[in-house]
Amino acid sequence: MALLGVACNVTPQKAAETASDTAPPSILFGDLYSDAAKARIHPDTKTLADAVPLRAPADIVADYDKQKPLSETALRNFFDANFRIDPPVETVAPPEGLSLRDHIAALWPLLTRTTKKAEPGSSRLPLPEPYVVPGGRFTEIYYWDSYFTMLGLGPDQAGLRRHMVDDFAYMIRTYGHVPNGSRTYYLSRSQPPFFYLMVSLLSPNDPARAWAEYLPELKAEHDFWMAGETDAAPGAPSLRVVKLADGSLLNRYYDGRDVPRDESYGEDLAVAAGSSHPASQVYRDIRAAAESGWDFSSRWFVDGKSLTTIHTTDVVPPDLNSLLYGLEKAIAAGCLVADDPACAITYAAKADKRRAAINALLWNADSGLYDDLDWKTGKLLGHVTAAGIYPLFTGAADETKAAEAASATRAHLLQQGGIVTSTIDTGQQWDAPNGWAPLQWVSVTGLCRYGDAALAGDIARRWVSTVSRVYDGTGRLLEKYNVMDAVPGGGGEYALQDGFGWTNGVTIALMDAMAGPGEADAAFTCPVVTGP
Known part of the structure; x- marks a missing residue:
């Protein structure tokens, strides 16, 4: 090949x-x-x-x-x-x-x-x-x-x-x-394109040096997400690229195939059979949701309730676009180290345009969070989810909006055991009452980035306490947790799994930021995130 x-x-x-x-x-x-x-x-x-x-x-x-x-x-x-x-x-x-x-x-x-x-x-x-x-x-x-x-x-x-x-x-x-x-x-x-953040972990005190080392791969990943850029037009996305009415270029989740997933073949057939949408579109939207990592969530449902109404490819999400902003900033920084100023200027400009679009088009003043946009209608979908915190995580948020997002996070997403994924309980695993390790890290470090160490520490303590309590009771670390009740999570297509890679990693990283193993009054120091 x-x-x-x-x-x-x-x-x-x-x-x-x-x-x-x-x-x-x-x-x-x-x-x-x-x-x-x-x-x-x-x-x-x-x-x-x-x-x-x-x-x-x-x-x-x-x-x-x-x-x-x-x-x-x-x-x-x-x-x-x-x-x-x-x-x-x-x-x-x-x-x-x-x-x-x-x-x-x-x-x-x-x-x-x-x-x-x-x-x-x-x-x-x-x-x-x-x-x-x-x-x-x-x-x-x-x-x-x-x-x-x-x-x-x-x-x-x-x-x-x-x-x-x-x-x-x-x-x-x-x-x-x-x-x-x-x-x-x-x-x-x-x-979700986290490769640039993985690379930064190789040189935490000088991430640009690591980005310069992996510059060909970082550019190739950006090319993948932006393939179809020249063909996209308002009302007619191309692959993962969406061109909006004002000319802004943002991205959506997508999949190159429109057939049932191998790993969930029968399940996908059943969803398509119960949907009013064409079967091929249902399969592509299911696969696009799998690309998002949020498989599945009310974020992707037209009615906010049922998988049979899935329309993932209609959605322009803040999490994906925030990560692509970070990728563009990382490439620009790597290009400077590689002594390629023209490249640095090109990718910095791409990042600036994306940041402006995120703040202009994906900010929901009613909820006080960044939101999913339906490119077909041009309207925000009113989703109150942890995806709305991603612009803080990558630095794409402006200061005023970040402060509002912190308040909305405390008011709507903070629960006994950490940050809840969404405010809606659909029985899907990427909805209430579940919380997930990656969303705790995104929230904690995003809030730290914009100066709200108090809320960040509160989230970290609640999450570590939940993981510790469940470990003490079961001897296991789990894929997800019910953070509303601080117990093991549930829902979704398959049984609750243990192991579990990202829970282990985030829990250790948050424990390292705390003076104790999750006590309510444990001291907290914001973790250093090696992003642009």
Whole structure:
């Protein structure tokens, strides 16, 4: 496959569908895969997507075509006879009685993986260096998870942090972008662009030096998100680029494919069957929500309630655009170190235009938070969510709006156990009553950036207290928490997972900012964020 697919006009989705080593299981195994997924022969469809064929895929498909149709039992037996199903990540091995900090330290080796070569026909993508996985059903590296995971790696793990950055750089060079995760079925989409912040962790006292080192990859990632820029017009976005009525260029989440996700095949079919939208559009909007990392949330629903009304690609979100602002600032800073002033001027100008658009178009004066915009109607959607804090996290907010956002955060999002994801309970995992580690870090460090250390410390103490309490009761660190009641979280497409990479990383980083393990009066010092 050609390197830097975007630059070579080889799109990731085209490569994924034509190259045998990157074809997702639904294409590689055709009817066998769709039949097995529809029949739910394994409760979690990701089990099918991650299964490793025991012989050549073409031979398996040929044998299946000769035998079908099969009963559900025969289909399950055929699949199990031809594929190996690897177990989830085991994370309960650390001895009992460890402190929270020591337990997390003991988890890192259990969550560290190496995949220099993928088995033939497997959905796994090879990576040159070791990496940390989230845990549970998530046995591969994930994009935005990894930044928050890396926050908790200590000085003695600097090598592992560098390895993970190099794995992401490798994926950008190989596929033209960072996929959602290191699986073939994730190649048609990315996730929130945190790569520039990962790179900054390599040189926290001089992040621009690290950005200069990875400048080709940072520019390539920017190219991926801005592909289609010259074709976008008001009312007619192109790929991930939205041109608004005033000429501003902002971005949306998108996916290069419009079919059911391999890892949730049957679930997506059911959603499309219950929707009034065209099935292909439903699939693309579901996939775009997966690119956002917020899969799923009331943010993406027309009615604010039901997944069947999903319209993610209509939404211009503040979180994505704030991160792209940070990426543009990082590239500009890296260009200065690389002695390329013209490049620095170009990307600084892009960042300035994006910041102006964020503050002019994504600010909701009624809620006092940055908001999602429907590009079709030109109207803000009135969403009160933790995504509205992202402009503070990356420095895109202006001072007055940041102060209002802090007040709105305290009034509407602060709960017993930390920052709640949204104010609406839909049963989806990226809504109330859940809180997530990355959103705590974004909130804490964003508020610190604009001078509200008191609220930042309050959030940090509440979150660490919740994680500590649940750990004391269960011996586990979880993917998400119900922060309204300070108990384990729930909702969504799959069972609650433990491990858990980003919870471990953020919890350690916030504990490091506190004098104690979460007491209500623990002293708090704002963490240093190595962003532009």
